[in-house]
Amino acid sequence: MPPGVVPAGPANEYSLPMPAPEFRLKITPPRLPRTTLDRGRLMQIWDKIHERTAIAVAAPAGFGKTTLLLQWRRRWLERNALVAWLGADNQDQPVRFATGLLQALYLVSGRKAFDLIAAEHASRAGQEIDALTVLLAEVALLERETVLIIDDAERLPKTTLHRSLRYLLLNAPANLHVVIGSRVRLPLHTTELVAKGNLAVLVAEDLRLRLEESIEIIERRLGARLDLDQRAQLHDLTEGWPVGLQLAIAKVEQEDDPARSIATISARREGLQDYFIESMFSRMSMPQRSFLVRTAILEHLNAELCEAVTGCVDAPARLEQLLLESPIMMVGETSDWVRLHPLGRDFLLGRFEQLPRAEQTELHLRASRWLAGRERFHEAARHALAAGDEAAAHDYAARSLWLLGTQGKLNEAREWLDRIPPDFIAGSTLLRLVAAWVLALGDDNAQALRTSLEVAADPAVSTEMLKLALRVAGGAAAYADEIGRLSDILTRWPSASSPTEDPVCAVAPLNARALLELHAGSSSEVQRLAAQVATHGNSGSLRLAEALARLMAGLGHLRDGHANRAEALLRPALARAEKEDGRRSMVACMYAAVLAAALLERNELSAAQALLANRIDVIEASFPDTLAIAYHTLTRIALGQGDERRALNTLDNFDALAKHRRLPRLQLQGLVERIRIHALDQRLETVGGLLQALERFEAVFQSEELQPFLPQYRLSGLIARAYAALAGDDMEAMEQHLVAADLLARQLQRERDGWTIKVLRAVALRQRDPATARAWLSEALALASLGGHARLLADTHPLAVQMGMAWHDATADGRTVRQPATENEAAAPPLSATEPGCEPDLLTAKESEVLHLLQQGLSNKLIARNLDISSETVKWHLKNLFLKLSAGTRWHAVERARLLGLVDNTEKVSV
Numbered sequence: 001m002p003p004g005v006v007p008a009g010p011a012n013e014y015s016l017p018m019p020a021p022e023f024r025l026k027i028t029p030p031r032l033p034r035t036t037l038d039r040g041r042l043m044q045i046w047d048k049i050h051e052r053t054a055i056a057v058a059a060p061a062g063f064g065k066t067t068l069l070l071q072w073r074r075r076w077l078e079r080n081a082l083v084a085w086l087g088a089d090n091q092d093q094p095v096r097f098a099t100g101l102l103q104a105l106y107l108v109s110g111r112k113a114f115d116l117i118a119a120e121h122a123s124r125a126g127q128e129i130d131a132l133t134v135l136l137a138e139v140a141l142l143e144r145e146t147v148l149i150i151d152d153a154e155r156l157p158k159t160t161l162h163r164s165l166r167y168l169l170l171n172a173p174a175n176l177h178v179v180i181g182s183r184v185r186l187p188l189h190t191t192e193l194v195a196k197g198n199l200a201v202l203v204a205e206d207l208r209l210r211l212e213e214s215i216e217i218i219e220r221r222l223g224a225r226l227d228l229d230q231r232a233q234l235h236d237l238t239e240g241w242p243v244g245l246q247l248a249i250a251k252v253e254q255e256d257d258p259a260r261s262i263a264t265i266s267a268r269r270e271g272l273q274d275y276f277i278e279s280m281f282s283r284m285s286m287p288q289r290s291f292l293v294r295t296a297i298l299e300h301l302n303a304e305l306c307e308a309v310t311g312c313v314d315a316p317a318r319l320e321q322l323l324l325e326s327p328i329m330m331v332g333e334t335s336d337w338v339r340l341h342p343l344g345r346d347f348l349l350g351r352f353e354q355l356p357r358a359e360q361t362e363l364h365l366r367a368s369r370w371l372a373g374r375e376r377f378h379e380a381a382r383h384a385l386a387a388g389d390e391a392a393a394h395d396y397a398a399r400s401l402w403l404l405g406t407q408g409k410l411n412e413a414r415e416w417l418d419r420i421p422p423d424f425i426a427g428s429t430l431l432r433l434v435a436a437w438v439l440a441l442g443d444d445n446a447q448a449l450r451t452s453l454e455v456a457a458d459p460a461v462s463t464e465m466l467k468l469a470l471r472v473a474g475g476a477a478a479y480a481d482e483i484g485r486l487s488d489i490l491t492r493w494p495s496a497s498s499p500t501e502d503p504v505c506a507v508a509p510l511n512a513r514a515l516l517e518l519h520a521g522s523s524s525e526v527q528r529l530a531a532q533v534a535t536h537g538n539s540g541s542l543r544l545a546e547a548l549a550r551l552m553a554g555l556g557h558l559r560d561g562h563a564n565r566a567e568a569l570l571r572p573a574l575a576r577a578e579k580e581d582g583r584r585s586m587v588a589c590m591y592a593a594v595l596a597a598a599l600l601e602r603n604e605l606s607a608a609q610a611l612l613a614n615r616i617d618v619i620e621a622s623f624p625d626t627l628a629i630a631y632h633t634l635t636r637i638a639l640g641q642g643d644e645r646r647a648l649n650t651l652d653n654f655d656a657l658a659k660h661r662r663l664p665r666l667q668l669q670g671l672v673e674r675i676r677i678h679a680l681d682q683r684l685e686t687v688g689g690l691l692q693a694l695e696r697f698e699a700v701f702q703s704e705e706l707q708p709f710l711p712q713y714r715l716s717g718l719i720a721r722a723y724a725a726l727a728g729d730d731m732e733a734m735e736q737h738l739v740a741a742d743l744l745a746r747q748l749q750r751e752r753d754g755w756t757i758k759v760l761r762a763v764a765l766r767q768r769d770p771a772t773a774r775a776w777l778s779e780a781l782a783l784a785s786l787g788g789h790a791r792l793l794a795d796t797h798p799l800a801v802q803m804g805m806a807w808h809d810a811t812a813d814g815r816t817v818r819q820p821a822t823e824n825e826a827a828a829p830p831l832s833a834t835e836p837g838c839e840p841d842l843l844t845a846k847e848s849e850v851l852h853l854l855q856q857g858l859s860n861k862l863i864a865r866n867l868d869i870s871s872e873t874v875k876w877h878l879k880n881l882f883l884k885l886s887a888g889t890r891w892h893a894v895e896r897a898r899l900l901g902l903v904d905n906t907e908k909v910s911v
Contacts, residue, residue, distance in 0.1 A: 027104040029085040029149075032070040037217055039068075041210065046072050049200035054169045054178050054193055058185040059204040060327035061280070062243030068207065069149055069181050081145040084108045088152045094128040094164045097156065101148060101168075102135055109146075113138050132167055140173035147177045154182040161186060169193060184325055208240035211583075211610055216845075221249045225258045232613035233262050236583050237342065241327065244343050247275055276347040280326060291318050292326075293355070294363055296348035297386070299379055300337045308370040309363055361387045372396055378404055378412060385419075394420050398431055405438045406504055406541035408586035410621070413438040429455060433468050440476035442621065449476040456492065463494045464501050471508040478515055481624040481663050482705035486512045507533050507545045514552045518625075519708050521749035523556035547577070547587045548623070554594045555625060561751040563601035564788035570595040589618040593630040600633050603790035605640050606844065608633055620657055627657070628666050635673055636795060642883075647677065664700045665709050671697075672716045679723035680798065687724045694720060715744045715753065722760055726797070734764045755780045755789075759796040766803055777803060843884065850877045855894050 049055055050072070059065045076083045084104035092100065099118045106114035117134045139146050148168075156165065166188055169178055180186065185203070193199040209217070214235035218226060226234070234252070238244035248265055255261035281289060294310050295301055303316035312318060319338065323329045328344025340348065352360065368383035372392075381396035397416035404413035417425075417435055425431040433455060440448035452472035455461055461469065470489050477485040493509050514529040533549035536542055550573055557566040570591050577588035592611045599608040612619075612630060619630045631654040638647035651670045658666035671694055678686045694717055701710040718741035725734035738761050745754045758780040765773040777793075777800065784792040793800040843851065846867070853863045860874045867874075878890075885893050 023100055023103040026087045026089070026100055027085055027107055029070060029073060030066060032067065032074070036067055036071070037213070037220070038071065039213055041213070042068055042207070043071070043075070045202070045206070046075055050076070050177070052177065052200045053172050053198040054180070054190065055200045055202075056180045056182070056186065056188075057202045057207075058182050059202075059207050060183055060325060060329075062241060062327045063204050063207040064242045065181050065183075065207065066151055069151060069179060072179065073147070073149060076145070076147050079145065081147055082108045082142065083147045083149065085149050085151070088150055088156050090155045090157060092156055092160055094160050097160045097164050098128040098131040098135070102131065104148070105135070105139070105146075109142065111138065111142070128164060129167060132164060133171070136168070136171055136173055136176070139176050142175065145175055145177070147179060149179045149181070151181040152183075153180045153186060154184050161188070166190070207242070209235070209238075209242055209245060210240065211235050211613070212607070214238075214240065214245055215610060215613075217245060218249060222252060222258070226252070226262075228609060228613045229616075230259060230262060230614075232610070232615075236614055237262070237265060239330075239341060241341060241343070243275070243327070244341070273347060273350075276328075276344065280328070280344075287312075288318065288322070291315070292322065293348055293351045296340065296345055296352050297363060297383070298367060299382075300339050302337045305367070305370055309366045365389070368392065368396070375399075378409075378416075381416065394424055398424065398434075401431075401438055402434045402502075403541055405434065405441075406544055407581075408544040408547070409581075410438060410441055410586065414442065429461070429465060430468075433465070433472055437472045437475060440472055441479050441623075445476050445480050449473060449480070452476060463496055464498055464505075466492075466494055467501065467505040467508075471505060474508055474512045477705075478512070479623055480705075481665055481709075483515055483519060483709075484703070484705040484707050486516055502541050503536050504541045504545050507536050507542060507549070511545060511548050511552070514549060516708065518552050518556055518559075519712065521559075521747075523560045523749065526552050526556040544587060547573070547590060551590055551594055551623075551626065554598070555629070558594070558597055558601070558629075559750055559752055560787070561755060561784065561789060562787040563598040566598040567595060567602070567788075570598070584615060584618055586618060586622060589615045590622050590626045593619050593622075593626040593633070597629045597633045600636055600640075601787075601789045601791060603640075603794075605637050609637050624661075624663050624666060627663075628669055631666075632669065632673070636791075639677070640791070640794065644677065644681075648674070651677075664697065664706060665712070668694075668697055668713060668716060672720045675720040676723050679720075679727040682727045684724075684728055687727060691721065691724060711744065711748055715741060715748060715750065718744065719753070719757065719760075722757075723797075726760070726763065731764050731768070735761070738764065751783075752789075755784055755792055756796050759792060759800045762803065763797055763799045766799065773803070774807060777807075843881070847877050847881055847884075850874065851881060851893070851897055854878075854881075854890055855897070 057065050057068060073083050073085070082105075084101070084107065086100050086104045088097075102114045102118040106112070106118075114135070117131055117138065120131075150165075153161070153165070165180075165186075169188065169190055170192060172178060185201070190199055211232060215228070215231045218231045218234060234245065234248050238248055248262075251265055252258050252261045284292070291306070291310055291312060295306050298305060298309065301319065303319050306319055307313065307315035323338055326344075328341040329338050330341055364383040364387035368380045368387060368389070371377075371380035371383065377396040377400035381393045381400055384390075384396055385393040397420055401413050401416060404410070404416075417438055425435050432451060436448040436451040438448075439445065440452070452469045456466055456469040456473060470493055474486060474489045477483060477489065490509055490512055497506065510529050510533050514526050514533075517523075517525040517529065530549040530553035533546055536546070538546035550569065554566040554570045557563070557569065574588060574591040574595055577585060577591055581588060592615055596608040596611040599605075599611065612634060616630065616634075619626055631650060635647045635650045635654075638644070638650060651674055655667060655670045658664075658670065671690060675687055675690045675694070678690065697713060698710075698717075700706060701713045718737045722734045722737040722741065725731070725737060738757050742754065742757045742761070745757055758776050762773040762777040762780070765776070780792060781804070784790075793804050846869075849867055850863055853866055858866065860871050860878070864871045864874045878893075881893050885897060
């Protein structure tokens with residue numbers, strides 16, 4: 001019997017209640033589906049707010065609002081609270097509303113007083129407030145935590161909402177919590193509750209699925225049929241809309257080719273179309289349907305634009321109502337703008353295409369004229385093209401190119417360049433430079449560089465055009481990784497400025513200097529320059545420029561060994577970029593690349609991998625530093641997950657891309673990583689061939705364009721040769737290479753590389769001078785811990801991991817456990833720098849669940865039943881656990897997990 005219900009007994013005050021027939025369904029909670037996902041994030045929110053007097057959850061259909069209320073109800077019941085449920089409807093005038101609450105409380109408490117109150121007061125008009133007063137008094141007398149959950153509250157009549165519900169909230173006793181679920185935010189006028197911190201409000205954005213939640217749901221439904229990138233594709237397609245994801249999964253389930261099915265998902269057919277018709281369209285009035293269909297052509301909507309397109313003078317009210325009630329309306333770039341969910345818009349565009357062609361053309365023309373008048377030229381050009389006005393489309397498109405390019409929306413800009421007649425651009429120096437900027441960040445980079453330098457060399461060019469040309473040349477040089485050109489560009493930069501010039505011209509030289517300082521090793525100067533860029537803002541044409549400055553600051557933090565600082569800098573910026581431009585926008589993808597590297601350093605492998613999912617193709621077209629760090633992260637994730645084959649395949653792809661884009665520095669990075677991987681497995685012949693290839697790169701970095709990277713080449717080469725010497729058991733050569741590498745790393749101020757060198761020197765001395773080796777290892781770990789790095793040993797060498805594990809085991813609990821490990825022992829898991837255990841991401845989420853059940857003494861069969869997986873899957877997870885924990889038995893695995901901090905040391909081990 002669930003907590004909160006008094007057992008049935010003799011007929012007295014506490015007999016099991018029998019509610020009035022008309023209320024039985026209203027006060028009976030819906031069934032919680034067995035397969036419902038427990039969303040840990042929302043449960044954590046409950047932990048923070050469950051003691052508030054009032055909790056409002058307002059979200060349109062399909063966001064899982066009722067499911068969440070049922071899950072929270074279960075949490076309160078587990079605390080032995082009384083939890084009453086009332087499903088509201090439009091017949092709930094104040095009298096009926098009060099009666100329903102009393103019947104709901106009567107059902108869960110068994111207290112006949114609630115039934116008597118209903119009979120005495122609530123059945124008579126004008127007595128409902130008296131009834132609520134006595135109800136609240138009886139709740140206080142219960143002396144027990146009591147919860148009233150009122151779902152579908154948007155259906156309540158206005159009198160009930162403004163009088164009865166408000167009275168209930170403002171006069172609730174300390175032991176009562178009122179939870180209100182609704183499709184729209186209710187005008188409850190509860191300023192007093194807000195002031196006292198007694199009101200919590202959740203909206204659709206809070207209920208929207210995060211990527212990790214979508215991945216888990218997809219995995220539960222589809223197993224291994226979709227890889228991580230494809231799961232992220234589904235998440236991006238549905239934008240975290242829970243019901244949209246469920247419908248998309250249902251379509252994939254029916255297909256033999258899951259990847260193909262994702263590409264063909266559409267809201268114009270099958271289950272998705274049926275959902276939109278039944279849950280949205282059929283519930284709307286004819287004017288609302290007409291309004292939505294005719295505004296579906298707009299990428300972004302506001303009241304004034306909708307009125308201009310549709311001619312509806314009440315467009316503001318209609319838009320506001322749709323934003324509150326429709327599941328497909330989403331907040332846009334600012335609070336004044338909204339947009340349609342892509343699936344919802346797809347459905348509506350299908351209806352738009354059924355309108356007469358003449359009406360379609362007129363609607364597009366209205367939109368084009370309005371948008372052009374507000375200098376939203378990209379959108380204006382699209383509508384002009386759709387209306388058949390190519391001349392206006394080309395004009396608007398040309399005027400949109402600069403903004404698109406400076407915001408990082410390069411695909412859209414390139415599409416327009418392909419459409420605009422070349423003669424249209426050739427006749428204007430400004431348009432030539434704008435086109436060159438778009439081409440500078442792509443395969444036509446060399447042509448863009450030539451065009452911009454030709455304009456800059458013209459002695460008759462104006463100061464404003466000269467700055468623009470040098471800005472394009474600098475961007476082209478940075479994209480081509482030819483940063484040796486930047487010094488000359490900065491030297492030629494005019495000091496004079498104009499009040500009318502684009503602010504990006506003030507930011508461009510700051511970013512060029514920051515890039516040079518980043519690769520010279522002066523991270524502090526990078527931070528200072530990035531701070532200067534930030535003072536100019538990040539809107540309009542500054543979007544990409546400000547993002548680049550922030551990225552370089554993040555890279556500087558990582559090179560200084562401050563993963564925590566990099567994460568703090570980039571995580572909020574990524575959230576903002578995703579909201580404004582989408583998860584796959586260029587800016588969001590570049591932020592994700594550097595943030596993923598920070599999470600890798602913190603040993604959060606799964607989180608880092610998820611950040612990069614369905615983004616690599618965008619990152620591959622971005623600047624070299626983001627491309628390099630993304631592939632480095634992917635390679636190390638594969639190695640951290642024990643998949644060397646995947647790591648080497650990743651490096652093959654990286655090398656092919658670096659060759660295609662003619663980026664020798666990135667080819668060098670891949671080559672050095674290959675040397676390290678093969679050296680770890682002592683493949684000496686392969687390592688020897690790779691070292692010869694490494695020698696041939698020195699001449700490449702002697703060129704003027706690449707010379708700033710020459711010290712990095714030499715440092716990477718010294719570290720690679722040290723790995724090769726270790727593989728060949730030549731400790732003397734290894735030490736020589738590391739001494740030289742240490743000196744160079746100090747000169748370049750590459751703190752993170754310095755830690756790796758220090759650990760490798762400890763490995764070289766592990767037998768000859770154990771005391772010094774231990775001191776160096778301890779110092780490196782202590783420094784790493786300050787920046788939140790948890791994978792220093794694991795990412796350096798298995799021998800370093802064994803050394804750290806052995807020394808920890810030798811001093812655990814103040815007693816000797818075993819002798820230091822030998823070189824032939826299997827590699828152990830990585831250590832945290834400050835604690836004896838390692839980070840939880842050593843194990844997958846499912847392995848962690850299996851481990852905790854194993855600790856409780858459960859058999860394989862019971863573990864399978866608890867996790868709803870097969871016994872064979874349990875065996876597979878146990879095999880991985882034994883391997884990762886260097887354990888031979890179930891008991892040994894739990895003991896090792898306790899030692900590493902993977903399970904609570906205070907829990908009893910029962911295996």
